[in-house]
């Protein structure tokens with residue numbers, strides 16, 4: 033159900049002055065982590081009230097990083113009122129209503145739990161955590177906080193690509209009928225031997241490699257679009273192709289993980305062991321009978337960010353490829369056989385989820401808009417309204433984490449792994 037009114041895109045619309053009461057009713061945000069996701073989220077919190085009518089427009093209160101000079105420059109560039117080098121500052125900051133946890137995976141639990149216990153809403157990056165045990169601790173904290181009206185959110189941002197949200201709606205409206213197949217692949221190629229030993233290649237920080245990074249998105253998208261749950265992983269392969277990588281300083285860690293790495297000389301201090309997968313493939317069964325395949329890799333040379341999902345149902349099929357993120361391919365199997373064929377739907381019409389919020393139809397949106405839409409949905413929910421499509425909370429993200437864990441166990445123990453083996457507390 034769309035409850036948020038699109039804002040007018042008229043270039044002649046006068047900017048309304050921010051009144052004191054609006055500012056008071058706003059949503060005070062603190063951000064922890066200021067690199068890749070820190071930038072994407074800062075942009076989203078800063079922009080969402082310009083595209084969506086929000087009762088509680090975000091106020092960018094404080095950004096927390098590790099390096100004082102860098103964090104101050106980051107705060108000034110992205111419009112944060114204050115910079116801090118101690119993330120625990122946000123716990124006692126009365127102007128902060130929500131903490132955005134955008135740090136490496138092993139820090140999600142400690143930071144999120146502390147924030148929830150301090151009465152702050154939390155929007156945490158994915159995967160929920162680096163371990164299933166920590167993810168469960170986060171869910172217990174979220175359950176306790178929920179009783180006090182404190183909410184949790186997870187940045188599974190691809191749900192908010194209009195085409196993915198539209199696929200979710202088509203399934204919900206019964207347009208695909210009974211679902212037979214889910215075929216999901218997330219292929220990247222930045223993880224060759226030239227890429228240094230970033231935190232993303234260290235299991236004590238990341239938990240896993242391409243698996244937690246990319247399969248997490250695929251599992252979430254598959255669950256979100258089908259509305260169904262995976263009940264069993266039926267075989268998996270885990271592979272680490274590049275066993276040793278160059279060690280770099282913490283300062284170049286995040287920089288190196290961005291596209292700036294390409295061609296840059298990264299000062300190295302010898303080499304160290306990569307302790308995560310470069311690729312994980314697995315098969316799975318859904319509760320309502322669909323069967324699924326998932327593949328995540330950072331070494332699919334020639335595929336830079338090919339996040340694809342295809343779903344085949346009795347009445348129709350959908351296909352999504354993030355490299356053409358504005359489009360959803362649709363096959364209507366109810367048509368006369370001689371009229372059947374794939375149609376390419378440009379999901380930018382006002383009738384598509386999020387379509388009316390940005391530009392006129394076919395004036396395409398990009399990567400950042402998924403985050404802007406998620407920031408808007410979170411702000412809407414915390415303002416007493418509804419999100420355009422469902423938002424994942426910690427409880428929901430734990431289901432994805434259980435599937436991730438089941439696939440790893442299946443690969444290492446060479447057996448089928450039912451989810452009921454993992455989801456107990």
Ligand SMILES: NC(=O)c1ccc[n+]([C@@H]2O[C@H](COP(=O)([O-])OP(=O)(O)OC[C@H]3O[C@@H](n4cnc5c(N)ncnc54)[C@H](O)[C@@H]3O)[C@@H](O)[C@H]2O)c1
Nearest residue numbers: 065066067068069070098134135136137157158159187286
């Ligand atoms: N939703 C998505 O599509 C998406 C994309 C990329 C990353 N992520 C997730 O976002 C999270 C962050 O990834 P990233 O790519 O932004 O990483 P990054 O390396 O670019 O940035 C990490 C940030 O965390 C900060 N940090 C590290 N340790 C800290 C500490 N102890 N205290 C305070 N800050 C600390 C670093 O200084 C840096 O600012 C990860 O969980 C990752 O899986 C999600």
